Amino acid sequence: xLKVNVITTGGTIEKVYSExxxxxxxxxxxxxxxxGRLRLPDxxxxxxxxxxxxxxxMTDADRSAIxxxxxxxxxxxxxxxxxxxxxxxxxxxLYLKQALxxxxxxxxxxxxxxxxxxxxxxxxxxxxxxxxxxxxLDPGIYVVMNNQAFPxxxxxxxxxxxxxxxxx
Amino acid sequence: xLKVNVITTGGTIEKVYSExxxxxxxxxxxxxxxxGRLRLPDxxxxxxxxxxxxxxxMTDADRSAIxxxxxxxxxxxxxxxxxxxxxxxxxxxLYLKQALxxxxxxxxxxxxxxxxxxxxxxxxxxxxxxxxxxxxLDPGIYVVMNNQAFPxxxxxxxxxxxxxxxxx
Amino acid sequence: xLKVNVITTGGTIEKVYSExxxxxxxxxxxxxxxxGRLRLPDxxxxxxxxxxxxxxxMTDADRSAIxxxxxxxxxxxxxxxxxxxxxxxxxxxLYLKQALxxxxxxxxxxxxxxxxxxxxxxxxxxxxxxxxxxxxLDPGIYVVMNNQAFPxxxxxxxxxxxxxxxxx
Amino acid sequence: xLKVNVITTGGTIEKVYSExxxxxxxxxxxxxxxxGRLRLPDxxxxxxxxxxxxxxxMTDADRSAIxxxxxxxxxxxxxxxxxxxxxxxxxxxLYLKQALxxxxxxxxxxxxxxxxxxxxxxxxxxxxxxxxxxxxLDPGIYVVMNNQAFPxxxxxxxxxxxxxxxxx
Numbered sequence: 001x002l003k004v005n006v007i008t009t010g011g012t013i014e015k016v017y018s019e020x021x022x023x024x025x026x027x028x029x030x031x032x033x034x035x036g037r038l039r040l041p042d043x044x045x046x047x048x049x050x051x052x053x054x055x056x057x058m059t060d061a062d063r064s065a066i067x068x069x070x071x072x073x074x075x076x077x078x079x080x081x082x083x084x085x086x087x088x089x090x091x092x093x094l095y096l097k098q099a100l101x102x103x104x105x106x107x108x109x110x111x112x113x114x115x116x117x118x119x120x121x122x123x124x125x126x127x128x129x130x131x132x133x134x135x136x137l138d139p140g141i142y143v144v145m146n147n148q149a150f151p152x153x154x155x156x157x158x159x160x161x162x163x164x165x166x167x168x
Numbered sequence: 169x170l171k172v173n174v175i176t177t178g179g180t181i182e183k184v185y186s187e188x189x190x191x192x193x194x195x196x197x198x199x200x201x202x203x204g205r206l207r208l209p210d211x212x213x214x215x216x217x218x219x220x221x222x223x224x225x226m227t228d229a230d231r232s233a234i235x236x237x238x239x240x241x242x243x244x245x246x247x248x249x250x251x252x253x254x255x256x257x258x259x260x261x262l263y264l265k266q267a268l269x270x271x272x273x274x275x276x277x278x279x280x281x282x283x284x285x286x287x288x289x290x291x292x293x294x295x296x297x298x299x300x301x302x303x304x305l306d307p308g309i310y311v312v313m314n315n316q317a318f319p320x321x322x323x324x325x326x327x328x329x330x331x332x333x334x335x336x
Numbered sequence: 337x338l339k340v341n342v343i344t345t346g347g348t349i350e351k352v353y354s355e356x357x358x359x360x361x362x363x364x365x366x367x368x369x370x371x372g373r374l375r376l377p378d379x380x381x382x383x384x385x386x387x388x389x390x391x392x393x394m395t396d397a398d399r400s401a402i403x404x405x406x407x408x409x410x411x412x413x414x415x416x417x418x419x420x421x422x423x424x425x426x427x428x429x430l431y432l433k434q435a436l437x438x439x440x441x442x443x444x445x446x447x448x449x450x451x452x453x454x455x456x457x458x459x460x461x462x463x464x465x466x467x468x469x470x471x472x473l474d475p476g477i478y479v480v481m482n483n484q485a486f487p488x489x490x491x492x493x494x495x496x497x498x499x500x501x502x503x504x
Numbered sequence: 505x506l507k508v509n510v511i512t513t514g515g516t517i518e519k520v521y522s523e524x525x526x527x528x529x530x531x532x533x534x535x536x537x538x539x540g541r542l543r544l545p546d547x548x549x550x551x552x553x554x555x556x557x558x559x560x561x562m563t564d565a566d567r568s569a570i571x572x573x574x575x576x577x578x579x580x581x582x583x584x585x586x587x588x589x590x591x592x593x594x595x596x597x598l599y600l601k602q603a604l605x606x607x608x609x610x611x612x613x614x615x616x617x618x619x620x621x622x623x624x625x626x627x628x629x630x631x632x633x634x635x636x637x638x639x640x641l642d643p644g645i646y647v648v649m650n651n652q653a654f655p656x657x658x659x660x661x662x663x664x665x666x667x668x669x670x671x672x
Contacts, residue, residue, distance in 0.1 A: 042652060114187060125543060133640070293375065353624075
């Protein structure tokens with residue numbers, strides 16, 4: 001039985017349409033409900049909704065809180081998936097890498113380009129891939145997005161194409 | 169075989185999420201594709217994509233164009249469904265009412281509070297009800313929304329609750 | 337506020353795929369959950385799950401039970417939607433018609449050609465149309481299916497095309 | 505760019521509901537359409553619809569045809585995902601294993617417990633995981649199903665629980 005701590009922090013993946021404002025916003029948590037659609041028979045998933053914000057608004061204190069969450073449960077919940085906004089996902093991942101030099105498990109950061117409840121969203125695909133990836137990847141920190149697993153020091157978000165690409 | 173002219177003008181029902189801007193906007197036409205999901209065996213539906221805008225931005229010229237479209241095809245396509253933004257839907261309907269005093273068919277205006285591809289949308293429900301309503305309603309102009317058919321002079325959009333309500 | 341008694345009796349609309357038997361069967365009730373996806377703000381819907389069987393297996397006793405259910409709640413829940421298998425839907429409707437000569441409300445029978453949870457299903461469309469129809473139709477008994485409302489004595493299921501058609 | 509040959513052979517994952525027979529059957533190919541819902545930017549997927557049958561009906565000739573297909577394109581399309589019925593998936597995998605002793609790529613067999621278009625299906629999840637798995641797994645033959653990757657000689661389908669489980 002693999003134990004996984006899914007730490008949710010917001011980002012586009014969790015945005016919803018608000019009829020009051022006619023915009024998309026981070027309001028309620030969504031990840032838990034979508035995890036419920038997946039079959040994960042030998043996977044003990046604990047969801048920790050840490051925050052729910054656009055990653056452009058993340059502060060050092062926020063990233064520190066993510067790090068604390070990873071450390072606190074590392075004995076009990078070894079594998080970690082962090083859902084996160086795509087704009088500063090790599091920044092958070094590099095921060096974790098320098099703070100956790102002796103990882104014994106994989107830590108996967110993921111998110112989505114379109115909110116998870118919207119037609120054409122990649123949200124459920126990326127969640128599915130991330131929960132699968134933590135079973136197989138070697139210890140380390142990764143971005144898992146759209147069919148690929150990127151080691152954190154070899155990836156960046158390309159703003160023009162809105163895609164994650166390899167840094168050679 | 170009932171012939172229906174579905175005139176699409178935009179509004180929230182047709183908004184989509186743009187990954188470039190991270191907002192919801194009126195971009196491509198959506199209604200035709202969703203009509204394709206309904207079973208309408210004795211219904212000859214012609215879709216006329218007239219414009220694709222937020223109804224707060226509609227001008228007198230836009231409403232005049234809608235009226236022209238209704239008149240032009242009234243011989244060949246008697247029943248009419250107009251998809252429209254909810255903010256000025258009643259205004260457009262009242263304009264049509266004063267311009268078409270001797271209607272022989274029902275004209276239904278509909279739209280949605282949440283875009284049609286988004287989780288929890290009422291878009292497909294309202295489209296379904298509108299296409300059903302034009303078979304049954306007496307000649308006149310109506311808003312059909314969320315299980316109700318409102319004669320156009322007896323309805324308003326209540327901004328606080330974001331719902332259509334009866335004017336007594 | 338319109339009060340509607342939704343009496344569920346089974347049929348294809350409520351069939352589900354069973355992994356144990358690898359077939360589709362009437363097992364759990366489904367209608368309530370799908371009604372929850374519709375916006376029905378001025379509609380007080382009470383769901384009465386009466387039975388859950390293929391309509392080819394319905395007996396006189398079953399039809400009598402449906403009639404009792406309609407009569408019992410006719411004071412409190414005037415409008416009625418009955419979800420039913422398509423094979424003997426007209427037979428049940430004609431039985432109700434001869435037993436209820438002085439109807440003051442519409443009674444709508446509906447179902448689906450493909451189970452409501454399956455891709456391409458007409459289940460939700462027909463439910464949507466039925467709940468809308470009971471607000472507008474004159475008192476009487478009808479089949480509502482795929483965009484049409486058929487008075488019960490003017491419709492039959494055509495087995496070759498698997499569709500409901502008018503009897504002239 | 506990873507090139508993947510997706511060989512489809514039928515099974516529950518591709519079954520559809522037939523309104524003519526009121527049963528679920530292997531009729532048209534489905535996998536291609538569902539792959540179109542995934543974002544696979546650095547993945548060149550070629551779909552080869554080889555057959556479309558329940559795996560209980562597979563013959564030695566069928567398995568031989570699958571082997572030929574794997575060999576033929578092994579130069580051009582190194583990674584392989586085979587969609588297959590779950591009942592004899594392991595049997596096909598073991599047959600491929602003894603026939604391909606010097607694999608240089610991963611070959612993944614997958615399928616589903618519920619057809620891919622039905623509510624609650626694991627079909628898209630398993631397809632997503634399989635296309636991700638072929639990027640990461642070491643050369644060899646695997647069953648990928650419901651969040652797990654099983655080497656082919658360490659897995660069996662447990663008929664009572666309808667699940668794939670490890671053989672110790």
